[in-house]
Amino acid sequence: MFWLRLIYSRLYGLLRKNRIEREMEDEMRFHLLMRTRENIERGMRPDEAEREARRRFGNVGRVKDLARDIKGGGFMETLLQDLRYGARMLMKNPGFTLVAVITLALGIGANTAIFSLVNGVLLRPLPYAEPERIVRVFENFKKRNLNFAGLTAPGFIDWRAQQTVFEDIAAYQAIGFDLMGEGESQRVLGMRASAGFFSLLRIRPALGRGFTSAEDVFGKGQVVILSDRFWRERFNGANEALGKSLTLNGAAYTIIGVLPAGLQLTGFADADVWVPIAFEPFELENRGGHNYQAAARLKPGVTLAQAQAEMAAIAARLGEQYDASKGWGATLVSMQEQIVGNARTPLLLLFSAVGLVLLIACANVANLLLARAASREREFAVRAALGAGRMRIVRQLLLESLLLTLCGALLGWLFSSLAVAAVVKFGEATFPRLEEVRLNGQALGFTIGLSMGAASLFGLAPAWMASGVSLCVALKDAGRGSTSGRRRRFRAGLVVTQIALAVVLLIGASLLLRSFARLRAVDFGYQPERLLTAQLAMPDDRFPGRDRQRMAFLARVVERASAVPGVESASSVLGLPLGAGVARSAFYFLDKPTPPLSEMPSAQYAQISANYFQTMRTPLLRGRAFDQRDVVDAPFVAIVNEAFVRAFFNGEEPLGKRLRVMDSRRERPTEIVGVVRDMRRGDLTEPASPQMFFPATQRCWVDAQIVLRTHGDPAALKESLRRAVSEVDAAQSLFLIRPFDELLGNALAQRRLQMTLLAVFAGLALALAAVGIYGVMAYSVIQRGREIGVRITLGAQPLQALTLILRYGLTLATMGVLIGMTGAWALTRWMSGLLFEISPTDPVSFVLIPLLLLSVALLACWWPARRASKVNPMIALRAE
C-alpha cells in the first residue's frame, strides 16, 4: 500500500498537480489584474486599487484549497480520501475493528495454510522435467486382489524389449548396504537402478557420469553414484572422490558420479548410494519374484490409456508364454497420482472445511457491519444530502470492508505461516511431499484473491442496504437506528446460514473423531505398548552358502538381546504387523489336487522366532507354538491366523493339514500346528488378511527384525540393544531402532492430523456461530427495547420478555440446525472413505451435534434475553 501511494503521489504531483496549481494561480492573478484595472478606471491610485482587489478576493490560499478539493478530485484522489476516512472510522471503533479483523484473520489464515498444503502436496508438479509424462509401472494379479505388485526381473527385461510407448523404462530396488570403513560397519541406504533410471528422470550427475547399459550387466556393475549429502559427509565434497573405491556388503565399487546438490527424488527412496541393478542370473530366472519397482517416461503424445493398453497386451502375451506369468497384468499410474493419490480426499475435505469456516467468518463480519451500519445511518443520510451518490457511499463502505480484510489478511498470513510451520514440523508421515510445503507466492496470491472475494462477499450486502436509506427515515429514526424488516430478515438469514454451516462442519468432525476412537479401540491382536523394534540384515557376503549359519546367528542375537537388563522378552520376526513391505507367498494344500501356479491362493508370509507370539502377547488359539523341536532337519511346520482359517478351511480342521509353500523351501511339505489371533496390519483399517508364520529356524531370509518387550520406556534401551548385538558380532549393523509406538503413530498420523485440523476448524465454526447469534440477539434486544418496555408497562412479566427473546433465538437456531443436518446428510457420504466402522449418517453424531449447537445457541441468547427481562420501561420509552 505504502509504495503504491508513494509512486502515485509522485507521478500525480509531477504530471498533473503542478499544472492544475499553476493554472489556478494564473486564473486568479488574471482576476486580480482585471479588478485592479477596473479600480484604477474608477479613479483609485494603483497601489490602492491593487490592495482593494486583494481584500475583495479574500484569502487566496483558502479559495485555492476549496478549489483543489473540487478540482483535484480525480478517481484516485477521492479513493484516497475515502480510504483515509475509512481508516479513521475503523480506528474510532477499536472493539468492532478488532473482532472483525481477528475473525477474518482466522478464516483467511486457515484457508491460506490449507491452500499451501493442497498446493504443495496435490497441485505442484513433481520436481522433474515434464513430470506429467512420468509413470509408475506395476504388475497386478486381479484374482488375488493385488494391484500394485512389483515386477519380476525377466518380466522387466521382456517389457522393456517389447514396449513401444515409453521413451524408456527403468527398474529399481532399495537395498541396504553395510559400508565397511575403519572400525564398526555403517548401514547405508542404497538403490539398485537400471541404466535408464536417471536419464528418464532427466537427472545428470553434477560430477562424473551416469550408468551405461554396459555396466547394467551381471559382473560389470561394480560402479557407484553417490548422493550429494553422502559425498560431502564421506569425502568432504572433494572431486578426488571420483575413481575411488567403496566397499559395500564386502564388494568393491568404483565411484563414477555424484548427484546434484538439492536434488529432490520425490517418490523414490532418498538413497545414499546408487548402483546398477545388473540382475544376477538367479534373478533373471525367477519369474515369480515380484521384487522390483519400475518407472517409465511416456513418449510425447502417448496417453496413459494407450500405454496401459499396450502393456496389458504384452503382459497377457507373456502369461501365455510362461506359466509363472499367467494371470499377471500391468498397472500404470501417473507418478503424481501414485505419490499423492491417497492424500487427495483428506486434503480436499480439509479445504472444503476451511472454506466453510471462512463463509461463517464472512457472515459474522457482515453481521457486525450491518449492526454498525444501523448506527451510522445518520452519517450516510447526511452525506447523501450533501451530494454523495449512492455508489459513492457503497464504495466508501466497500473500502472499509477491504481495509478490514487487508488487516485480516495480514494477520491471517502470520497465523498461516505459524500453522504451516507447525503442520510441517509435527506432520511427519502424514502427507506425501509435506516437507516441500511452503508459504509461497502462489499462497500469497491465493490469500489476496481470497481476501478480495471475502470483502465483497461480506461487504456488499450491508453496503447496499445502508446506502439505500432515505434521509427522512434515517433522521426520524435516528434515536434508535432504523430497523427495516428487510435488514432484520437478512441478519436472521445470516445467522441461520452460520449455524447450518457449523452443523455440517461439526458433524463431519464428529464422524472423524468417532472413527479415530474406534480405530484406537480396535483389537490389534497384540499389545503395542512397550515394544522396541530394530532392523537387522544378514547379507550373503557374511553368511555365504547355507542358511544354517544365518539361523544360528539370529538365534544367538535373540538370546543375547533377551539378556539385556530391562527386557521382558525378545524375539525375531520378518513381517512385523506395521512397517513397510509385506512378503506374500503362493501355496497349496497337499490333500487337494495341485492347481496351476496362476490359480494358487496366496497369503502373507512371516518368519518368527519361537517366542514371537509370547513377546507380542498374541493369543495362541489352537495347537502349539514353535519350540526347540522345529529345527531344519525336523518336519517343517507353520502357524496360521484366524483369517487364514476363515478363508481356506470352511469349517474343516486346520491342524495337521499339510501345505506346499512356493518359496525357496518348496520341496519340504509344511504342516499347520497352530492357529493364532489375527494381527491387524498396515493402517489398521483393513481387516486382517490370511497369514502364515514359519519358524526362523527352518526358513530364514536375509532380513529380520528384533522385537523386544521391555519393562519400562522402550526408547531407553536403544543403546543397550545395539551394544548387545555388536557383542555377538561387531560387523553386524543394526538400523531403524524404533519404539513400536512410533510405527503405530505413523500409521495413525494422517488420520490424527486430519481429525485434529477438522476438529479445530469445527470448533472455530462453533465459536464464530455463537458470536454471530449472540450479536444478533443482543442487537434485537436493543431494537425491541421499546416493544418490551411497552409490554412490561402493560403488565407483562420479565419472564415473558425473556422467553420472547429466547424463542426468537431458538427459532433461528432450530432452522439453522435443520438445514445443517440436511446438508450434512447429503455431504458426509463423500467422506465415507475416511471413516472407520462409522456410517456417514452416524446417528450419534446426527443427534449429539444438533443438541450441542442448540445448547450453544441457547447460551448465546441467554445474556441478551436476561437483559431484555430487565428492561426498565421508563428508560426504554424515553430513549425514543
Next chain:
Amino acid sequence: MPTPDTKLLQGTLDMLILKALSLGPLHGYGVGQRIMQMSEDALRVEEGSLYPALYRIERQGWITAEWGVSENNLRAKFYKLTRAGRKQLRIEEENWERLAGAVFKVMQTN
C-alpha cells in the same frame, strides 16, 4: 460548506453561472461581472464562491474551460457552456420558476 458573505444558495449560484455563460464564453472575472450587470448590481458574487462553483460545475461536465486571450490581450481561462450544461440550465430554470412561484404565493397570503 463555507460561502462567505454570500446570500445565495449554492444551487442558485450554479444556475446563475450557467445562465451567464448561456450568452457566450467568459472568463471567471467576466462571469462575476455579467451576473452583476444582469442583476443590475443587485447580486455581487464573491470570488471565494465563484471559483469553487466554476470548478464544481466544470467537474459536472456542464461547462468546459479553455485558455484564450482576453479583450485586453491577457492570457485568461474562458468557460463555455456544454450541451449538457444547456440542458441543466433549462431544468434549473423550470425548478426555479416553480419554487419562486410557490414562495411568492406563500408570501402573498396574509
